[in-house]
Amino acid sequence: MIHILMAVYNGERYLKEQLESIGRQTFTDWKLHIRDDGSSDRTTDIIKEFALRYPDKVCLIDEPQKSNYGAKGNFAKLVEYVREDGDYAFCDQDDIWDEDKLEISVKELRKTEKCEDGTIKPSLVCSDARLIDENGNVTGESFAEKSRLYISGQHIFERLLLYNFAQGTTMLWNMQLYSLIQYIPKEAVMHDWWVALVAAGHGKINFIERQLLSYRQHGNNELGEFDRSVWQKSFAEKLKISKWKEIIKNNRDLKNERVCQAIEYNRMYGDRLAERYIDIMKKGRIARTITGIREGYIFLSRAYSVKYYIL
Numbered sequence: 471m472i473h474i475l476m477a478v479y480n481g482e483r484y485l486k487e488q489l490e491s492i493g494r495q496t497f498t499d500w501k502l503h504i505r506d507d508g509s510s511d512r513t514t515d516i517i518k519e520f521a522l523r524y525p526d527k528v529c530l531i532d533e534p535q536k537s538n539y540g541a542k543g544n545f546a547k548l549v550e551y552v553r554e555d556g557d558y559a560f561c562d563q564d565d566i567w568d569e570d571k572l573e574i575s576v577k578e579l580r581k582t583e584k585c586e587d588g589t590i591k592p593s594l595v596c597s598d599a600r601l602i603d604e605n606g607n608v609t610g611e612s613f614a615e616k617s618r619l620y621i622s623g624q625h626i627f628e629r630l631l632l633y634n635f636a637q638g639t640t641m642l643w644n645m646q647l648y649s650l651i652q653y654i655p656k657e658a659v660m661h662d663w664w665v666a667l668v669a670a671g672h673g674k675i676n677f678i679e680r681q682l683l684s685y686r687q688h689g690n691n692e693l694g695e696f697d698r699s700v701w702q703k704s705f706a707e708k709l710k711i712s713k714w715k716e717i718i719k720n721n722r723d724l725k726n727e728r729v730c731q732a733i734e735y736n737r738m739y740g741d742r743l744a745e746r747y748i749d750i751m752k753k754g755r756i757a758r759t760i761t762g763i764r765e766g767y768i769f770l771s772r773a774y775s776v777k778y779y780i781l
Contacts, residue, residue: 471556477544479507481563497572545661546654592647592673604688638662657734
């Protein structure tokens with residue numbers, strides 16, 4: 471059984487298309503758990519219409535007092551509420567899953583989690599995605615390539631302390647990993663980032679080099695792709711003297727949120743790599759950069775990781 475955790479908020483424009491793609495999955499042993507974050511449009515009506523077709527597969531979490539927590543908080547509530555045996559997946563409200571997304575992900579997860587001695591390791595798999603615009607037109611064949619995310623290779627945990635490359639809507643993880651995640655702490659930068667950190671620190675992460683869904687980019691996205699060309703233009707603009715105070719504050723905030731996440735991870739799991747990261751981040755920029763390159767935390771060929779390390 472795969473438990474799909476879906477956070478929704480005012481998603482009437484794209485929600486039906488996403489739900490339909492879940493209903494078309496070739497892997498049919500799934501259950502959809504949905505939490506509405508206080509929508510004021512037809513989101514709830516669309517969910518109820520879909521639930522009529524799958525009465526035993528759709529669970530709309532009913533809370534006596536509605537609260538708006540935002541994307542991270544909404545998914546965090548789902549992680550707390552749903553505690554059943556099986557595998558788990560996050561689901562956004564505005565994407566379109568390929569029909570074999572769950573089937574391929576499950577097969578890869580089963581291969582990833584099995585150790586040579588027959589034991590099952592806490593494990594997570596994630597995949598690539600194609601990019602589409604608000605009208606469903608393809609704008610990029612590979613989210614990973616366009617965002618310049620370095621996913622495979624060594625030092626996965628160290629790089630996850632800097633930036634997240636496991637896109638939540640592409641992830642599937644096993645019960646062994648879920649049992650380690652009792653809740654998503656407020657110090658987590660995002661819900662999927664935290665799950666990936668725990669997976670890297672206590673188990674395995676495997677990347678599926680195939681696009682298994684269409685990731686929609688539109689004006690209401692809370693998070694989106696990292697477009698290198700856009701970042702370069704914005705960075706050039708921020709180099710103006712009038713922007714220095716703004717960029718210094720922004721860099722400080724970015725660094726602090728990552729350090730706070732690492733400190734909380736270390737408090738909960740006592741990981742030596744998180745301790746090392748915290749120690750390094752106390753150094754000056756030059757020392758941080760040199761140490762990061764030497765110890766494998768950053769890769770000069772990937773400016774995305776360098777950007778966050780030299781803050």
